[in-house]
Amino acid sequence: MSMKLIGNRNNPNCIQEMQWSNKMDLIALVNDTGEVTINRFKWDMPIKILPPEEKIAVKSISWRMDERIIGIAYNNQLINLVDIESKEVIISYSVNADVTKICWTQNSIDIDSNEKSILDDHVFLASLPSINSTISSGTKKSDYNSTRFYSNTGLNFLIVICNDCTIRAYIYGVLSCGSIDVKKKLNVNESDSLNIIEAKMSSNFERFFVVYVKNGILGTLVFENSALLKRHVALWKLSIKYGMILNIFEYMDDTIEHINEAWESVLLEMDNKLSKYAKKQEAGSISADFLELLLFGYPSEELENFLTHEMTVRELKKLSNSVEMSYSTIQKLVVKPLHSAIISIFYHVNNLHGMHQNAYEYKNLLGENSSEALISTGSFLIKSHELQQIIDKSMRDFKIFFRWLYIAISRLMDDTVPDDAGVITQQEVNYLAEFLYNFEENRKELVHDESGEKEIKFNLERVGQYLTNQNLTIPSIDNTSNIWNEIFTQNECLQTSKLIYPHNKDSSLIQEKNKMEKSIKDLFNRLEHSIGQEYNLKNDFIISHSDDIASSTIVTSHIIDGENQDAINLFTILLSEKDLLLLVYYSNTYIPKIAKLQFTNRDECNILSVGQLSFIDIKFYNTRLLSGLIKNEIGNKIQTCFIQVPVSRLIDELLEYDQKTIPTFNMYNYIDDCNFKVIEGFAGNLMAVSGSRKVAAFLASNQKIVKLYELEVDEDDECDEENSNNASFEIEMKM
Structure with a gap:
């Protein structure tokens, strides 16, 4: 057989992992710098996915079935789902445990087209408006209305193995739907050493297969859970809702980040100047001085010095324009993007509340109560309206204040008051008097512990307190004269009604937002318990026991043969360069049939040039062929x-043995000139293969050189005519 190189790359950084996509000519490489690079055959225009932070390493990667999304697990407990076309992080979350491995399921269950109407049920909502400016920190989404986290190839799960010996499942990699605590299931003591090597789910989601090492014992577990199959439509709908809500949460966070950026420039200079002035004054004198200037037109000596020396007309105009622009930006962000996001959340939570009324489908999945999420969303909506009122009031007061100061400073400087200064009406005087009267509420005395010196901080601004995760320091707008407030306080039935959302006057916007997010996530977190408790351990099978197993690096490979109820799950477990195990799980049994694959007797080999063979890496090429480096x-x-070794021949021979017997197959019997090829001038370390794309990639022992080959399997090759069970093939490497 001939082999021709189609790609060769010398990578500047060491490569730790390689994975082919099965539907596109793409290979993902993980560098030791934490960067994931996705390349085509010719290495042109690679896609680079940088780590979220510096000095963060990648623990594991996995392509989703449709291969638009790649899952990346980092060593800081973070999992990112990345769209490979846009390089955008679709979903990001922490699993609160160190991740050792992730993988996506192969599934045989699709969702009925009638059920998929939930994807369009939010068409009544307007799309989330674009946030115009760019946030400087990190890469943000360009489309928050997308459902790219959803896969049209059917329901699938992201399986996450953690070093605390838990195995977690996430629908579409988004919604957690149960976990298995293997330590608890096996009654493992703290003194025992337990390591989860592999975890795979059957194509119909009913079984979990786990490979583990415990105190030098290599074993496999089979868990069964019928809830995933029975409730798969309900789980699919909940995952779609959850993904949409997470998108809106991210949109809210980005909007609030924009608001913070606009707010940081509001009155910073003015507050610094007033703080400097307040440091020299007694408590209570600032309001009195400004009110005296308003009422009598004559300032105190201290205030006059401040206005004529610390402030200038030019500075005041510049400051006035800056404040107006900042408040205008904040107002636009609150009125449109933030309000639109809250309305969208409110719609989805209402929808969930309605779904919850279907007790048979959703009550056990979502818990007993969904009204708390609805109430907290309503309170958040009320708080956003309150913030709008504060912004309107602040804009009005500051415009009057700066205009009045402009006139006052001009008169003190004996300058002519320009005509464009305008006339301050009596109503505006009333607003200004109230504004100046409340000045002392903005004065804060901070004592430094080391020196004991007092520092006076002065802050006229009211919006900033809504953007912190603590109670409001200055009371919100007084609504005591509001007719609705009077009716509400006079009727106890209204105060206890669940139809009226509470207005938490002391809470900030961020507090209400956090409370809402927690209540919604708590609603979905019920799945962790309701699905997780359904996992039942059906079998714990010990394969072998050796002290060497505990210290060896075990490599596994898995594939599902068939996409129906009778699908066979195949595993290979590479224990060392001399020992390879093949495990076959049939659909009607919990105990695997196992064979040891070793290169034992070289005399039985048909290739004269073969010496002593040993394993470097093993992967399933497809359900018929097993590839080996x-x-x-x-x-x-x-x-x-x-x-390339025919899997069907191995399985057929394994059928001759009962499950209690583990036969040893001499691998020299399964190779000949047709399925054996020397890679000249190359010392290999790792391999990645894809039967659907007919490609292979080999990583050199220095972990920097990658060689790519395109494999074309000829099933009609008659290289081994005497044995029809040997699925021989010819490999041709094409440019």
């Missing part, structure tokens, strides 16, 4: 070789 030692010469 092999080391060939002939005297002092060491070669790297590539083989």
Whole structure:
């Protein structure tokens, strides 16, 4: 067989992991710098996905079935789902445990087209408006209305293995729907050593297969859970809702970040100047001085010095324009993007509340009560309206205040008051008097512990307190004269009604937002318990026991043969360069059939040039062929070789043995000139193969050189005519 190189790359950084996509000509490479690079055959225009922070490493990657999304797990407990076309992080969350491995499920269950109407049920809502300016910190989404987290290939799960020996499942990688605490299931003591090597789910979601090592014992577990299959439509709908809500949460966070950026420039200079002035004054004198100037037109000596020396007309105009622009920006962000996001959340939570009334489908999944999420969303909506009122009031008061100061300073400087200064009406005087009267509420005395010196801070601004995660320091707008407030306080039935959302006057906007997010996530977190408790351990099968197993690096590979109720799950477990296990799980049994695959008797090999063979890496090429990266030692010469072994022949021979027997198959019997190829001048370390794309990639032992080959399997090859069970093939490498 001939092999021709189609790609060769010398990577500047060490590569730790490689994975082919099965539907596109793409290979993902994980560098030791935490960067994930996605390349095509010719290495042109690679997609680079940078880590979220510096010095963060990648623990594991996995392509989703539709391969528009790649899951990336980092060593800071973070999992990102990344759209490979836009390089945008679709969903990001922490699993609150160190991740060792992630993988997506292969599924055989699709969602009925009639059920998919939920994807369009939010068409009544206007799309979230674009946030115009760009946030400087990090890469943000360009489309928050997208449902790219959803896969049209059917329901699937992201399986996450953590080093605390828990295995977690996330629908579409988004919604957590149960976990398995393997330590608890096996009654493991703290002194025991337990390591989860692999975890896979069957294509119909009913079974979980786990490979583990405990105190030198290699074993497999089978868990069964019928709830995932029975409730798969309800779970699918909840995951769609949850994904949409998470998108809106992220949109809210970005909007509030914009509001913070606009707010940071509001009155900063003015507050610093007033703080400097307040430091020299007694408490209560600032309001009195400004009110005296308003009423009598004559300032105190201190105030006159401040206005004529610290403030200038030019500075005042510049400051007035800056404040007006900042408040205008904040107002636009609150009135449109933030309000639109809250309305969208309110719609989805109302929808969830309605779904919850279907007790058979959703009550056990969502818990007993969904009204708390609805109430907290209503309170958040009320708080956003309150913030709008504060912004309107602040804009009005500051415009009057700056205009009055402009006139006052001009008169003190004996300058002519320009005609464009305007006339302050009596109503505006009343607003200004109230504004000046409340000045002392903005004065704060901070005592430094080391020196004991007092520092006076002065803050005229009212909006900033709504953007902190603490109670409001200055009371909100007084609504005691509001007719609705009078009716509400006079009727106890209204105060206890669940139809009226409470107005928490002391809470900030951020507090109400956090409360809303927590109540909604608590609603979905019920799934963790309701689904997780359904996992029942059906079998704990011990494969082997050896002290070497605990210290060895175990490599696994998995594939599902068939996409129906009778699908067979196949595992390979590479224990060492000499020992390979093949596990076959049939659909009607909980105990696997196991075979040891070893290179034992070289005399039975049909290839004369073969020396002592040993395993480097093993992967399933497809359900019919098992690919191997092999080391060939002939005297002092060491070669790297590539083989393809027919899985069907191994399984057929394994059927002759009962489940209690673990036969040893001599791998020399399964190779010949047709499925054995030497990779000249190359020392291999790792392999990635894809049967659907007919490609293979080999990583050199220095972890920097990658060689790509395109494999074309010829099933009609008659290389082994004497044995029809041997699915032989020919490999041709094409440019």
